[in-house]
Amino acid sequence: MAGCVLAILVCVAVLFTGAFTPVWAQTVPNQSLIEKAFPHSNKCKRCHERVYEEWETSPLAKSIHSPAFRASLDAYLTSAGGKDKTLCFRCHAPHVREFSDHVQLFIDQAKAGDPSLDGVACSQCHLIKQVDRAKHPPEPKYEIGGKTLYGPYKDFVQNLAHQSMELSLFQKSDLCLNCHQSVPSATNLGKANDLLGNWDQSRAVKSGKECQTCHMPQQVGESANGEKKRTIANHSFPGRIGKLRQEAAKLDVQTKIDGDTTTVTVKVYSLVPHNLPATHPAWARVVLNLDIKGKNLKTVFSDKRVYGRTYLDAKGQPTIFDFEAVKVAEDTVLKPEETREETFTFPTPKDTKTFDVEVGLSHGAISGPAPFLQRVEAESSQGSQDPVFQPIEIVKRTENVPVGK
Ligand code: HEC
Ligand code: HEC
Ligand code: HEC
Ligand code: HEC
Ligand code: HEC
Structure with missing residues (x-):
């Protein structure tokens, strides 16, 4: 004893x-x-x-x-x-x-x-x-x-x-909020440096999550x-890595052929009860990519939409650093549980009976001025192969569309 x-x-x-x-x-x-x-x-x-x-x-x-x-x-x-x-x-x-x-x-x-x-x-x-x-x-x-x-x-x-x-x-959530709710910026951006948006008003959070x-x-x-x-x-904190990502968003794709012109309407349903992406670091982006593949699966048209928040520094120049930000230039972040509709118009693919519409949502690779990206590369033992330079797929849909008569 x-x-x-x-x-x-x-x-x-x-x-x-x-x-x-x-x-x-x-x-x-x-x-x-x-x-x-x-x-x-x-x-x-x-x-x-x-x-x-x-x-x-x-x-x-x-x-x-x-x-x-x-x-x-x-x-x-x-x-x-x-x-x-x-x-x-x-x-x-x-x-x-x-x-x-x-x-x-x-x-x-x-x-x-x-x-x-x-x-x-x-x-x-x-x-x-x-x-x-x-x-x-x-x-x-x-x-x-x-x-x-x-x-x-x-x-x-x-x-x-x-x-x-x-x-x-x-x-x-309080335990997490002390690091995840907001990040200080160069001047008081008010609500702008807030990372999660109106998460507490989301259906998920109101239902007790x-x-x-x-x-x-x-x-x-x-x-x-x-x-x-x-x-x-579980202490692996799934987010951009792990299975949770599959629950981040759904895509609905409608294609309308009108003679020589085709219109694809994509509805992006964010199922995330907070901003997607969370906006720190300030280069965080989620990208919606559209690829149209015609004859022999050759890409005949591509376009994208970018969701994120861009900032200006005190000199009015764009900056990828929130610690320098004094003003929000643009904010296209997907808000909590938001549905965003995007339309893409392009010439109807020729000489083919069908074409593929490929739509994908992913976390974008790091972006910014070349000297900064070179610095990141130099800091990594994997150089340009560092995961930060790779996009991470969230969801993808492919539809085969008949051109018809
Ligand atoms: C002491 C500060 C701190 C606290 C408290 C904290 N986090 Fe984090 N969290 C971080 C930092 C810093 C990172 C980014 C790590 C990195 O990649 O460098 C992170 C990353 C994450 C990620 C991965 C994000 C991604 O992009 O994939 C998730 C998920 C996460 N945290 C969830 C939580 C949850 C849930 C809680 C509360 C239980 C919590 N965190 C509490 C600081 C914190
Ligand atoms: C209020 C808390 C907070 C402060 C202050 C903060 N960070 Fe973070 N940082 C986070 C959290 C939380 C994440 C994870 C965000 C996510 O994955 O959505 C993160 C992620 C990052 C990432 C991406 C993950 C990685 O490790 O590559 C970088 C880079 C980063 N922070 C740099 C900085 C720098 C530089 C500063 C100081 C100027 C800073 N942060 C200050 C909370 C903070
Ligand atoms: C970002 C904050 C965070 C970090 C880092 C963290 N924990 Fe936890 N831990 C939590 C939270 C929050 C819970 C309670 C989760 C719940 O019950 O929903 C928890 C639960 C636990 C539990 C009880 C439940 C279980 O899974 O066994 C143990 C033991 C534990 N943590 C140990 C650790 C150890 C050891 C480490 C480091 C290897 C660690 N934690 C790192 C936040 C954290
Ligand atoms: C000598 C073994 C031992 C070491 C070393 C140890 N723990 Fe524990 N810890 C335990 C045991 C046993 C429990 C009880 C688990 C249970 O009740 O199921 C526990 C429980 C916990 C809990 C849950 C407490 C609660 O009331 O919810 C946390 C959190 C925790 N440990 C964190 C840590 C952290 C952090 C460290 C390192 C700083 C650590 N432990 C080191 C054996 C240890
Ligand atoms: C209903 C489930 C749910 C709840 C509740 C939830 N999240 Fe998330 N979260 C997600 C999903 C799904 C993703 C998307 C995974 C991805 O990044 O692709 C995500 C992504 C994230 C990321 C990484 C994404 C990024 O864009 O940097 C962080 C950090 C995060 N959540 C933090 C939090 C914090 C902090 C809370 C609490 C205030 C919270 N989450 C509450 C489902 C949830």
């Missing part, structure tokens, strides 16, 4: 040694100090293997070292407005909020491209005790220096590494290695 109590103390101390660090040591800017307050995800892996492996495949696990992040962080830090060095990390490695004097360490690690420092990992979410939605963007309140991790279970099993506490916040319902789908399994099976939450 005494051995057991001792084991608890030792293990708790190993995960959260910060509580035992003398005050004088806290002026030394080093990583271990940060990781005493925000235990590294490696420490959780031992007991939460499934969660760890799911999280590791998610975009969240690369939040401070994707090539696009590194290139745009650099653009921000060298820009006229880049005085608050913590800005990008406030969401991409939010423990900077508690360690703002160590921001250079975050910058150096991100720039090195292979950070040992966590970005948005386990402690960065599970130490959030409260989210203040009155602030814009909403702000998290971290509880550090204790040994408690917050989560969804009231009936948690005790363990030797940490204490647990149930917080209803973990099943509410939270961000977690779709982006952390429930399953049954072990929450910690060897524990009994129960309801758990």
